[in-house]
Amino acid sequence: MPKQTKTTQDNTEKISRTTSKVKVPANKKPSDTKEKKIFVLDTSVILYDHSAVQNFQEHDVAIPITVLEELDNFKKGNDIKNFEAREFIRFIDKLSSEHMLQEWIPLNGKTKGKFKVMMNGSAKLDATKIFGDKNDHHILNSALHMQQDFPKSKVVLVTKDINLRLKARALNLIAEDYETGKIQDVAGLYTGSDTLEEIDPAVINDLYEKGSSESVKVIKETPPDNHYYVLKSFKNSILSYYNPADDQFERVDKQTAYGVKPRNAEQTFAMHALLNPRIKLVSIQGVAGTGKTLLALASALEQRRDYKQIYLARPIVPLSNKDIGYLPGDIKSKLNPYMEPLWDNLKYIQNQYAENSKEYQKLRELVELEKLVITPLAYIRGRSLSNIYFIVDEAQNLTPHEVKTIISRAGENTKIVFTGDIYQIDTPYLDSQSNGLSYLIDRARNHPLYAHITLLKGERSELANLANELL
Numbered sequence: 001m002p003k004q005t006k007t008t009q010d011n012t013e014k015i016s017r018t019t020s021k022v023k024v025p026a027n028k029k030p031s032d033t034k035e036k037k038i039f040v041l042d043t044s045v046i047l048y049d050h051s052a053v054q055n056f057q058e059h060d061v062a063i064p065i066t067v068l069e070e071l072d073n074f075k076k077g078n079d080i081k082n083f084e085a086r087e088f089i090r091f092i093d094k095l096s097s098e099h100m101l102q103e104w105i106p107l108n109g110k111t112k113g114k115f116k117v118m119m120n121g122s123a124k125l126d127a128t129k130i131f132g133d134k135n136d137h138h139i140l141n142s143a144l145h146m147q148q149d150f151p152k153s154k155v156v157l158v159t160k161d162i163n164l165r166l167k168a169r170a171l172n173l174i175a176e177d178y179e180t181g182k183i184q185d186v187a188g189l190y191t192g193s194d195t196l197e198e199i200d201p202a203v204i205n206d207l208y209e210k211g212s213s214e215s216v217k218v219i220k221e222t223p224p225d226n227h228y229y230v231l232k233s234f235k236n237s238i239l240s241y242y243n244p245a246d247d248q249f250e251r252v253d254k255q256t257a258y259g260v261k262p263r264n265a266e267q268t269f270a271m272h273a274l275l276n277p278r279i280k281l282v283s284i285q286g287v288a289g290t291g292k293t294l295l296a297l298a299s300a301l302e303q304r305r306d307y308k309q310i311y312l313a314r315p316i317v318p319l320s321n322k323d324i325g326y327l328p329g330d331i332k333s334k335l336n337p338y339m340e341p342l343w344d345n346l347k348y349i350q351n352q353y354a355e356n357s358k359e360y361q362k363l364r365e366l367v368e369l370e371k372l373v374i375t376p377l378a379y380i381r382g383r384s385l386s387n388i389y390f391i392v393d394e395a396q397n398l399t400p401h402e403v404k405t406i407i408s409r410a411g412e413n414t415k416i417v418f419t420g421d422i423y424q425i426d427t428p429y430l431d432s433q434s435n436g437l438s439y440l441i442d443r444a445r446n447h448p449l450y451a452h453i454t455l456l457k458g459e460r461s462e463l464a465n466l467a468n469e470l471l
Contacts, residue, residue: 038062038150040118040143042159043070043135044429045178048399050087052158053107053115055180060104060113060153064142065120066135068092078378079316080402092117121145125171136164143173160429181400182433183442186422189285190445192452193228193269201233207240207251215242218249226279226451228252228269239268244448245278259352259359260298266455267291273451274299274417277306281407283395283418283441286455292419293393294345300389300417301349304366307413308387312342313377314394315402315427342374342393377406386411395437396420397427403436 074085104114127140168175225244366372395418
Protein backbone atom coordinates (compact mmCIF):
# COMPACT_ATOMS: atom_id res chain seq x y z
CA MET A 1 0.00 0.00 0.00
CA PRO A 2 1.24 3.53 -0.71
CA LYS A 3 2.52 5.39 2.30
CA GLN A 4 0.06 8.08 3.38
CA THR A 5 1.27 11.70 3.66
CA LYS A 6 -0.22 14.68 5.48
CA THR A 7 -1.48 17.85 3.84
CA THR A 8 0.98 20.44 2.59
CA GLN A 9 0.04 22.79 5.42
CA ASP A 10 0.57 20.12 8.11
CA ASN A 11 3.92 19.13 6.64
CA THR A 12 5.07 22.75 6.39
CA GLU A 13 4.21 23.22 10.07
CA LYS A 14 6.11 20.05 10.86
CA ILE A 15 9.24 21.42 9.18
CA SER A 16 8.89 24.66 11.13
CA ARG A 17 8.57 22.72 14.39
CA THR A 18 11.50 20.49 13.46
CA THR A 19 13.83 23.39 12.75
CA SER A 20 12.87 25.02 16.07
CA LYS A 21 13.87 22.13 18.30
CA VAL A 22 16.50 22.98 20.85
CA LYS A 23 19.65 20.99 21.50
CA VAL A 24 21.26 21.02 24.88
CA PRO A 25 24.81 22.40 24.69
CA ALA A 26 27.32 19.64 24.07
CA ASN A 27 29.07 20.31 27.37
CA LYS A 28 26.04 18.98 29.24
CA LYS A 29 26.81 15.28 29.47
CA PRO A 30 24.73 13.01 31.67
CA SER A 31 27.65 12.63 34.05
CA ASP A 32 27.91 16.33 34.87
CA THR A 33 24.31 17.59 34.82
CA LYS A 34 24.10 17.15 38.61
CA GLU A 35 26.80 19.78 39.10
CA LYS A 36 25.25 23.23 39.30
CA LYS A 37 26.83 25.65 36.87
CA ILE A 38 26.64 29.36 36.16
CA PHE A 39 26.85 30.30 32.49
CA VAL A 40 27.89 33.86 31.65
CA LEU A 41 26.75 34.81 28.13
CA ASP A 42 28.59 37.12 25.76
CA THR A 43 26.86 39.55 23.34
CA SER A 44 27.67 37.27 20.38
CA VAL A 45 25.49 34.52 21.88
CA ILE A 46 22.48 36.82 22.23
CA LEU A 47 22.87 38.09 18.66
CA TYR A 48 22.98 34.48 17.46
CA ASP A 49 19.96 33.35 19.52
CA HIS A 50 17.87 35.75 21.58
CA SER A 51 16.32 32.83 23.49
CA ALA A 52 19.73 31.46 24.54
CA VAL A 53 19.14 32.06 28.26
CA GLN A 54 16.35 29.46 28.14
CA ASN A 55 18.58 26.69 26.78
CA PHE A 56 20.78 25.71 29.72
CA GLN A 57 18.48 23.24 31.51
CA GLU A 58 18.59 23.56 35.31
CA HIS A 59 21.75 25.70 35.35
CA ASP A 60 21.86 29.43 36.15
CA VAL A 61 22.52 32.03 33.46
CA ALA A 62 23.88 35.56 33.79
CA ILE A 63 24.70 38.36 31.38
CA PRO A 64 27.04 41.27 32.18
CA ILE A 65 25.59 44.79 32.07
CA THR A 66 28.14 45.45 29.30
CA VAL A 67 26.16 43.05 27.08
CA LEU A 68 23.04 45.19 27.49
CA GLU A 69 25.08 48.25 26.58
CA GLU A 70 26.35 46.56 23.42
CA LEU A 71 22.88 45.32 22.46
CA ASP A 72 21.66 48.92 22.53
CA ASN A 73 23.89 49.56 19.49
CA PHE A 74 22.22 46.72 17.56
CA LYS A 75 18.54 47.43 18.23
CA LYS A 76 18.01 49.45 15.02
CA GLY A 77 18.16 47.90 11.56
CA ASN A 78 16.72 45.13 9.39
CA ASP A 79 19.44 42.52 9.81
CA ILE A 80 18.84 39.37 11.82
CA LYS A 81 21.23 40.55 14.55
CA ASN A 82 19.02 43.65 14.98
CA PHE A 83 15.96 41.43 15.33
CA GLU A 84 17.71 39.22 17.90
CA ALA A 85 18.81 42.29 19.89
CA ARG A 86 15.28 43.73 19.95
CA GLU A 87 13.73 40.43 21.00
CA PHE A 88 16.17 40.00 23.87
CA ILE A 89 15.65 43.61 25.03
CA ARG A 90 11.89 42.91 25.11
CA PHE A 91 12.57 39.79 27.17
CA ILE A 92 14.64 41.83 29.65
CA ASP A 93 11.94 44.52 29.78
CA LYS A 94 9.32 41.91 30.66
CA LEU A 95 11.49 40.48 33.44
CA SER A 96 12.23 43.92 34.89
CA SER A 97 8.52 44.68 35.25
CA GLU A 98 8.23 41.95 37.88
CA HIS A 99 11.76 41.58 39.31
CA MET A 100 14.96 43.43 40.00
CA LEU A 101 17.36 42.30 37.26
CA GLN A 102 20.42 42.22 39.53
CA GLU A 103 18.70 39.53 41.63
CA TRP A 104 18.44 35.86 40.64
CA ILE A 105 15.15 35.44 38.76
CA PRO A 106 13.62 31.94 38.27
CA LEU A 107 13.19 30.89 34.63
CA ASN A 108 10.07 28.82 33.84
CA GLY A 109 9.52 27.15 37.19
CA LYS A 110 11.33 24.01 38.34
CA THR A 111 12.75 22.84 35.02
CA LYS A 112 15.00 25.86 34.49
CA GLY A 113 17.64 27.63 36.51
CA LYS A 114 17.81 31.31 37.41
CA PHE A 115 18.81 34.43 35.54
CA LYS A 116 20.35 37.77 36.47
CA VAL A 117 22.09 40.81 35.00
CA MET A 118 25.57 41.28 36.47
CA MET A 119 26.55 44.79 37.48
CA ASN A 120 30.17 45.84 37.11
CA GLY A 121 32.29 44.51 39.94
CA SER A 122 35.93 44.12 40.80
CA ALA A 123 37.84 40.87 40.95
CA LYS A 124 41.37 40.14 42.09
CA LEU A 125 42.36 39.63 38.47
CA ASP A 126 41.58 42.61 36.20
CA ALA A 127 41.32 41.70 32.49
CA THR A 128 41.33 45.37 31.43
CA LYS A 129 44.78 45.88 32.93
CA ILE A 130 46.08 42.80 31.11
CA PHE A 131 44.40 43.15 27.70
CA GLY A 132 43.26 46.79 27.60
CA ASP A 133 40.06 48.75 28.22
CA LYS A 134 37.53 47.13 25.84
CA ASN A 135 33.98 45.84 26.25
CA ASP A 136 35.13 42.26 25.72
CA HIS A 137 37.50 42.61 28.63
CA HIS A 138 34.78 44.08 30.86
CA ILE A 139 32.74 40.95 30.06
CA LEU A 140 35.76 38.86 31.10
CA ASN A 141 35.90 40.80 34.36
CA SER A 142 32.22 40.07 35.01
CA ALA A 143 32.85 36.34 34.59
CA LEU A 144 35.92 36.53 36.86
CA HIS A 145 33.87 38.40 39.45
CA MET A 146 31.15 35.74 39.29
CA GLN A 147 33.80 33.05 39.76
CA GLN A 148 35.09 34.90 42.82
CA ASP A 149 31.61 35.38 44.34
CA PHE A 150 30.52 31.76 43.77
CA PRO A 151 33.62 29.62 44.42
CA LYS A 152 31.54 26.43 44.86
CA SER A 153 29.91 26.73 41.42
CA LYS A 154 31.47 26.05 38.05
CA VAL A 155 31.42 29.37 36.16
CA VAL A 156 31.56 29.08 32.36
CA LEU A 157 31.87 31.94 29.88
CA VAL A 158 29.83 31.16 26.75
CA THR A 159 30.81 33.07 23.63
CA LYS A 160 30.93 32.55 19.87
CA ASP A 161 34.01 34.78 19.71
CA ILE A 162 37.00 32.43 19.42
CA ASN A 163 39.49 35.11 20.46
CA LEU A 164 37.52 35.92 23.59
CA ARG A 165 37.46 32.22 24.52
CA LEU A 166 41.25 32.10 24.20
CA LYS A 167 41.66 35.17 26.41
CA ALA A 168 39.33 33.68 29.01
CA ARG A 169 41.32 30.45 29.13
CA ALA A 170 44.51 32.47 29.52
CA LEU A 171 42.95 33.84 32.73
CA ASN A 172 42.12 30.31 33.94
CA LEU A 173 38.43 30.86 33.19
CA ILE A 174 36.42 28.08 31.56
CA ALA A 175 35.11 29.23 28.16
CA GLU A 176 32.95 27.38 25.63
CA ASP A 177 31.10 27.94 22.37
CA TYR A 178 27.30 28.11 22.35
CA GLU A 179 26.33 24.62 21.21
CA THR A 180 22.56 24.82 20.70
CA GLY A 181 21.73 24.24 17.04
CA LYS A 182 25.26 23.08 16.27
CA ILE A 183 25.76 20.00 14.09
CA GLN A 184 28.29 17.70 15.73
CA ASP A 185 29.21 15.52 12.74
CA VAL A 186 29.55 17.75 9.67
CA ALA A 187 31.63 15.12 7.87
CA GLY A 188 28.66 12.76 8.14
CA LEU A 189 26.09 15.37 7.11
CA TYR A 190 23.28 14.05 4.92
CA THR A 191 24.21 14.14 1.20
CA GLY A 192 20.83 13.24 -0.30
CA SER A 193 22.11 10.50 -2.60
CA ASP A 194 23.79 7.08 -2.58
CA THR A 195 25.09 4.44 -4.98
CA LEU A 196 23.74 0.90 -4.59
CA GLU A 197 25.70 -1.96 -6.17
CA GLU A 198 24.57 -5.44 -7.22
CA ILE A 199 20.95 -4.49 -7.83
CA ASP A 200 18.73 -7.15 -9.41
CA PRO A 201 18.79 -6.56 -13.20
CA ALA A 202 15.01 -7.09 -13.25
CA VAL A 203 14.58 -3.99 -11.08
CA ILE A 204 16.64 -1.86 -13.45
CA ASN A 205 14.66 -3.25 -16.39
CA ASP A 206 11.40 -2.26 -14.64
CA LEU A 207 12.71 1.27 -14.13
CA TYR A 208 13.76 1.54 -17.78
CA GLU A 209 10.51 0.12 -19.17
CA LYS A 210 7.84 1.18 -16.65
CA GLY A 211 9.57 4.15 -15.00
CA SER A 212 8.98 2.78 -11.49
CA SER A 213 9.50 -0.23 -9.26
CA GLU A 214 8.13 -1.22 -5.85
CA SER A 215 10.55 -0.15 -3.13
CA VAL A 216 10.55 -3.60 -1.51
CA LYS A 217 12.06 -5.03 -4.71
CA VAL A 218 14.91 -2.52 -4.64
CA ILE A 219 15.87 -2.25 -0.99
CA LYS A 220 14.60 -4.07 2.12
CA GLU A 221 14.56 -1.19 4.60
CA THR A 222 12.46 1.95 4.01
CA PRO A 223 14.71 4.58 2.40
CA PRO A 224 14.66 8.26 3.41
CA ASP A 225 11.92 10.34 1.78
CA ASN A 226 12.95 11.84 -1.57
CA HIS A 227 16.37 10.20 -1.42
CA TYR A 228 18.27 9.76 -4.70
CA TYR A 229 20.14 6.66 -5.86
CA VAL A 230 22.47 5.47 -8.57
CA LEU A 231 21.38 1.84 -8.97
CA LYS A 232 23.92 -0.51 -10.54
CA SER A 233 23.69 -4.12 -11.70
CA PHE A 234 26.45 -6.14 -13.32
CA LYS A 235 25.85 -4.60 -16.75
CA ASN A 236 23.61 -1.57 -16.37
CA SER A 237 22.98 1.42 -14.13
CA ILE A 238 20.16 3.91 -13.74
CA LEU A 239 19.35 7.08 -11.80
CA SER A 240 16.35 6.87 -9.48
CA TYR A 241 14.72 8.36 -6.43
CA TYR A 242 12.39 7.13 -3.70
CA ASN A 243 8.89 8.62 -3.93
CA PRO A 244 7.43 8.46 -0.39
CA ALA A 245 3.91 9.28 -1.56
CA ASP A 246 3.67 6.07 -3.62
CA ASP A 247 6.31 4.05 -1.74
CA GLN A 248 8.20 3.24 -4.91
CA PHE A 249 11.42 3.95 -6.75
CA GLU A 250 11.08 6.05 -9.90
CA ARG A 251 13.44 6.62 -12.79
CA VAL A 252 15.16 10.03 -12.88
CA ASP A 253 15.76 11.33 -16.39
CA LYS A 254 17.93 14.26 -17.43
CA GLN A 255 15.73 17.31 -17.84
CA THR A 256 16.56 20.62 -19.47
CA ALA A 257 15.43 23.82 -17.76
CA TYR A 258 15.48 27.02 -19.80
CA GLY A 259 18.43 25.82 -21.86
CA VAL A 260 20.42 24.51 -18.87
CA LYS A 261 21.09 20.76 -18.88
CA PRO A 262 22.66 18.85 -15.95
CA ARG A 263 26.15 17.50 -16.60
CA ASN A 264 26.47 14.81 -13.92
CA ALA A 265 24.34 12.53 -11.73
CA GLU A 266 24.15 14.92 -8.76
CA GLN A 267 23.09 17.84 -10.97
CA THR A 268 20.44 15.57 -12.52
CA PHE A 269 19.14 14.76 -9.04
CA ALA A 270 19.14 18.45 -8.07
CA MET A 271 17.25 19.40 -11.24
CA HIS A 272 14.66 16.70 -10.54
CA ALA A 273 14.06 18.02 -7.02
CA LEU A 274 13.90 21.61 -8.24
CA LEU A 275 11.33 20.77 -10.92
CA ASN A 276 9.25 18.41 -8.77
CA PRO A 277 6.08 20.30 -7.69
CA ARG A 278 5.48 17.89 -4.81
CA ILE A 279 8.80 18.85 -3.16
CA LYS A 280 8.32 22.28 -1.57
CA LEU A 281 11.69 22.69 0.17
CA VAL A 282 15.07 21.99 -1.45
CA SER A 283 18.64 22.53 -0.29
CA ILE A 284 21.72 22.23 -2.51
CA GLN A 285 25.20 22.14 -0.99
CA GLY A 286 28.47 22.27 -2.90
CA VAL A 287 31.70 24.16 -3.51
CA ALA A 288 32.00 27.06 -5.94
CA GLY A 289 31.41 26.14 -9.56
CA THR A 290 29.19 23.10 -8.99
CA GLY A 291 26.17 24.90 -10.47
CA LYS A 292 23.98 25.38 -7.38
CA THR A 293 22.54 28.80 -8.16
CA LEU A 294 22.42 28.28 -11.92
CA LEU A 295 20.36 25.09 -11.61
CA ALA A 296 17.99 26.72 -9.14
CA LEU A 297 17.44 29.82 -11.27
CA ALA A 298 17.01 27.85 -14.51
CA SER A 299 14.47 25.56 -12.83
CA ALA A 300 12.55 28.55 -11.50
CA LEU A 301 12.42 30.12 -14.96
CA GLU A 302 11.22 26.84 -16.46
CA GLN A 303 8.28 26.90 -14.00
CA ARG A 304 7.61 30.66 -14.21
CA ARG A 305 3.98 30.10 -15.29
CA ASP A 306 3.29 28.13 -12.10
CA TYR A 307 4.26 30.96 -9.75
CA LYS A 308 3.35 34.62 -9.45
CA GLN A 309 6.96 35.72 -8.89
CA ILE A 310 10.50 34.38 -8.71
CA TYR A 311 12.63 35.78 -5.90
CA LEU A 312 16.39 35.32 -5.88
CA ALA A 313 17.89 36.65 -2.64
CA ARG A 314 21.10 36.48 -0.69
CA PRO A 315 22.29 37.82 2.68
CA ILE A 316 24.50 40.89 2.63
CA VAL A 317 27.91 40.23 4.19
CA PRO A 318 29.99 43.41 3.74
CA LEU A 319 33.75 43.16 3.24
CA SER A 320 35.73 43.34 6.50
CA ASN A 321 32.33 43.30 8.25
CA LYS A 322 31.88 47.04 7.58
CA ASP A 323 28.39 48.44 7.21
CA ILE A 324 27.41 49.06 3.58
CA GLY A 325 26.83 52.72 4.45
CA TYR A 326 30.49 53.43 3.81
CA LEU A 327 30.01 52.63 0.10
CA PRO A 328 29.32 55.58 -2.27
CA GLY A 329 25.99 56.23 -4.00
CA ASP A 330 22.33 55.50 -3.27
CA ILE A 331 21.02 52.26 -1.77
CA LYS A 332 20.82 50.56 -5.18
CA SER A 333 24.45 51.44 -5.94
CA LYS A 334 25.53 50.17 -2.52
CA LEU A 335 23.79 46.82 -2.97
CA ASN A 336 24.64 46.12 -6.61
CA PRO A 337 28.13 44.67 -5.91
CA TYR A 338 26.61 42.05 -3.61
CA MET A 339 23.89 41.09 -6.10
CA GLU A 340 26.23 40.89 -9.11
CA PRO A 341 26.88 37.10 -8.80
CA LEU A 342 23.12 36.52 -9.10
CA TRP A 343 22.89 38.74 -12.19
CA ASP A 344 25.83 36.79 -13.68
CA ASN A 345 23.81 33.57 -13.53
CA LEU A 346 20.84 35.26 -15.17
CA LYS A 347 23.08 36.64 -17.93
CA TYR A 348 24.55 33.18 -18.52
CA ILE A 349 21.07 31.76 -19.10
CA GLN A 350 20.04 34.73 -21.24
CA ASN A 351 23.17 34.58 -23.41
CA GLN A 352 22.34 31.05 -24.53
CA TYR A 353 19.75 32.65 -26.81
CA ALA A 354 19.99 35.23 -29.59
CA GLU A 355 19.04 38.78 -28.58
CA ASN A 356 16.04 38.76 -30.91
CA SER A 357 14.79 35.36 -29.68
CA LYS A 358 11.57 34.94 -27.74
CA GLU A 359 13.39 33.41 -24.74
CA TYR A 360 15.88 36.30 -24.49
CA GLN A 361 13.13 38.92 -24.63
CA LYS A 362 11.04 36.99 -22.11
CA LEU A 363 13.81 37.16 -19.52
CA ARG A 364 14.16 40.90 -20.02
CA GLU A 365 10.40 41.26 -19.66
CA LEU A 366 10.36 39.21 -16.44
CA VAL A 367 12.90 41.58 -14.87
CA GLU A 368 11.19 44.76 -16.12
CA LEU A 369 7.78 43.65 -14.84
CA GLU A 370 9.34 42.44 -11.54
CA LYS A 371 8.17 38.91 -12.12
CA LEU A 372 11.82 38.00 -11.49
CA VAL A 373 13.29 39.95 -8.56
CA ILE A 374 16.92 39.84 -7.41
CA THR A 375 17.15 41.42 -3.98
CA PRO A 376 18.98 41.38 -0.62
CA LEU A 377 17.47 38.95 1.84
CA ALA A 378 16.88 41.72 4.39
CA TYR A 379 14.18 43.16 2.09
CA ILE A 380 12.23 39.87 2.22
CA ARG A 381 11.97 39.49 6.00
CA GLY A 382 8.50 40.00 7.44
CA ARG A 383 6.71 39.36 4.15
CA SER A 384 4.23 36.58 3.45
CA LEU A 385 5.59 34.48 0.59
CA SER A 386 2.59 33.12 -1.32
CA ASN A 387 2.71 31.73 -4.88
CA ILE A 388 6.46 32.40 -5.08
CA TYR A 389 9.50 30.39 -6.18
CA PHE A 390 12.01 31.64 -3.61
CA ILE A 391 15.75 30.98 -4.00
CA VAL A 392 18.08 31.86 -1.12
CA ASP A 393 21.71 31.94 -2.25
CA GLU A 394 24.73 31.78 0.12
CA ALA A 395 22.51 30.21 2.78
CA GLN A 396 25.57 29.15 4.79
CA ASN A 397 25.76 32.77 5.99
CA LEU A 398 22.37 32.46 7.71
CA THR A 399 21.74 31.42 11.30
CA PRO A 400 19.39 28.51 12.10
CA HIS A 401 16.85 31.06 13.33
CA GLU A 402 16.98 32.94 10.02
CA VAL A 403 16.36 29.74 8.07
CA LYS A 404 13.41 28.89 10.30
CA THR A 405 12.02 32.42 9.88
CA ILE A 406 12.22 32.22 6.08
CA ILE A 407 10.49 28.83 5.92
CA SER A 408 7.77 29.96 8.32
CA ARG A 409 6.88 32.79 5.89
CA ALA A 410 5.89 30.30 3.17
CA GLY A 411 2.27 30.59 2.02
CA GLU A 412 0.23 28.56 -0.45
CA ASN A 413 2.00 27.33 -3.60
CA THR A 414 5.45 28.50 -2.50
CA LYS A 415 8.68 26.63 -3.08
CA ILE A 416 11.85 27.55 -1.20
CA VAL A 417 15.36 26.63 -2.34
CA PHE A 418 18.49 27.14 -0.21
CA THR A 419 21.90 26.95 -1.90
CA GLY A 420 25.37 27.35 -0.43
CA ASP A 421 28.69 25.89 0.68
CA ILE A 422 28.82 25.09 4.40
CA TYR A 423 32.61 25.38 4.38
CA GLN A 424 32.67 28.90 2.92
CA ILE A 425 31.42 31.04 5.82
CA ASP A 426 31.69 34.84 5.60
CA THR A 427 29.68 35.73 8.71
CA PRO A 428 31.37 36.21 12.10
CA TYR A 429 30.43 33.66 14.79
CA LEU A 430 29.15 31.08 12.27
CA ASP A 431 31.02 27.96 11.14
CA SER A 432 30.32 24.73 9.26
CA GLN A 433 28.59 23.31 12.34
CA SER A 434 26.44 26.24 13.42
CA ASN A 435 25.24 27.83 10.16
CA GLY A 436 21.61 27.64 9.07
CA LEU A 437 22.21 25.54 5.94
CA SER A 438 23.89 22.72 7.90
CA TYR A 439 21.12 22.94 10.49
CA LEU A 440 18.41 22.63 7.83
CA ILE A 441 20.07 19.65 6.13
CA ASP A 442 20.42 17.84 9.45
CA ARG A 443 16.91 18.56 10.77
CA ALA A 444 14.68 18.42 7.68
CA ARG A 445 16.05 15.21 6.14
CA ASN A 446 13.58 12.36 5.64
CA HIS A 447 10.60 14.71 5.36
CA PRO A 448 8.12 14.18 2.48
CA LEU A 449 8.25 17.86 1.49
CA TYR A 450 12.04 18.13 1.54
CA ALA A 451 14.89 17.04 -0.71
CA HIS A 452 18.62 17.69 -0.50
CA ILE A 453 21.52 17.12 -2.85
CA THR A 454 25.24 17.66 -2.31
CA LEU A 455 26.96 18.56 -5.59
CA LEU A 456 30.44 17.07 -5.80
CA LYS A 457 31.87 17.94 -9.20
CA GLY A 458 32.73 21.43 -10.38
CA GLU A 459 31.35 22.22 -13.84
CA ARG A 460 32.33 25.86 -14.24
CA SER A 461 35.61 25.17 -16.08
CA GLU A 462 38.73 23.02 -15.94
CA LEU A 463 40.62 25.99 -14.49
CA ALA A 464 38.07 26.44 -11.70
CA ASN A 465 38.31 22.72 -10.91
CA LEU A 466 42.08 23.05 -10.65
CA ALA A 467 41.66 25.76 -8.01
CA ASN A 468 39.16 23.66 -5.99
CA GLU A 469 41.30 20.52 -6.13
CA LEU A 470 44.87 21.80 -5.79
CA LEU A 471 44.89 25.23 -4.15
